[in-house]
Amino acid sequence: MGDVVVAERSLWIEVQWVSPLMTFVFWVAAVTWGLLTSPSYRYLDTYNPTISEATSHPHQHSTISYVMACVASAIFWLVVVLAVEFGLHRTGANRREFYVRLVNLSLGCLEAVLLTIAAANLIKFNVGALRPNFAAVCAPVLSADNKTYTCTTPRSTYEASMISFPSGHTATTAATALYTTIYLLWTLYCRDPPANATPRAMAWCRQALFFPALLPLGLAMAVAVSRVTDWQHHTIDITMGTLLGYLAACLSAFRVLAMGRAAECAQTFTTLR
Numbered sequence: 001m002g003d004v005v006v007a008e009r010s011l012w013i014e015v016q017w018v019s020p021l022m023t024f025v026f027w028v029a030a031v032t033w034g035l036l037t038s039p040s041y042r043y044l045d046t047y048n049p050t051i052s053e054a055t056s057h058p059h060q061h062s063t064i065s066y067v068m069a070c071v072a073s074a075i076f077w078l079v080v081v082l083a084v085e086f087g088l089h090r091t092g093a094n095r096r097e098f099y100v101r102l103v104n105l106s107l108g109c110l111e112a113v114l115l116t117i118a119a120a121n122l123i124k125f126n127v128g129a130l131r132p133n134f135a136a137v138c139a140p141v142l143s144a145d146n147k148t149y150t151c152t153t154p155r156s157t158y159e160a161s162m163i164s165f166p167s168g169h170t171a172t173t174a175a176t177a178l179y180t181t182i183y184l185l186w187t188l189y190c191r192d193p194p195a196n197a198t199p200r201a202m203a204w205c206r207q208a209l210f211f212p213a214l215l216p217l218g219l220a221m222a223v224a225v226s227r228v229t230d231w232q233h234h235t236i237d238i239t240m241g242t243l244l245g246y247l248a249a250c251l252s253a254f255r256v257l258a259m260g261r262a263a264e265c266a267q268t269f270t271t272l273r
Helices: 018-036 066-088 095-127 134-138 155-159 168-189 199-208 215-229 235-267
Strands: 140-142 149-151
Touching (some): 066 095, 066 215, 095 168, 095 235, 134 155, 168 215, 168 235, 215 235
Antiparallel strands (some): 140 149
């Protein structure tokens, strides 16, 4: 029998950067297209302010701005993953492997969010659905026969109220929330427990920590509800936004965790010399 040799893979292979990079390019293209185009006018052209009760709600500022939602999502994810990974990090363990896992997990979360934003942006501008507060934003002036109208606000102002479906706030926070919850449940039920944790302690932890692991989903739902109560979105908008975010989170989490599992299996391969 010879010495056991464990081949160390290249960092370019260990870090899962190709898929996030492709998603980033897709996100740039989708956002750029949205900035250079106008929403579809199909809903606007069939809009009658005298009967459209669903779009006649008052205009008010968002409780949570989109920038705030994105920043809060990023901070929440980083706090969770850093706390968990440093909490599980064993003294003397492979630091390279530790940081590669940290980067891959975070790239997966970023990819889920970028994929969600890009998809939501493409749908928003192609559908052109009117927000619940469209009448207040448009401030229409009706013709004498009440059949046509003209918005009295600048075009950029009322067009911003023509991208209701789906909800970007909801989609972004839902993607981050479900990805974080999947990560927490994977850590809780699938990963090796800390060396100093007894089987009995882990059994209790796996029961007691299930509900707290769902907290991100509750926070994302609160954001979704605020979009309805702020008259920014209809219920169908936040429903579709949630589904988009959940789908992107599931796909990204599957890729990251499956490739991470494959990498762990590859590290067990040895050659004899």
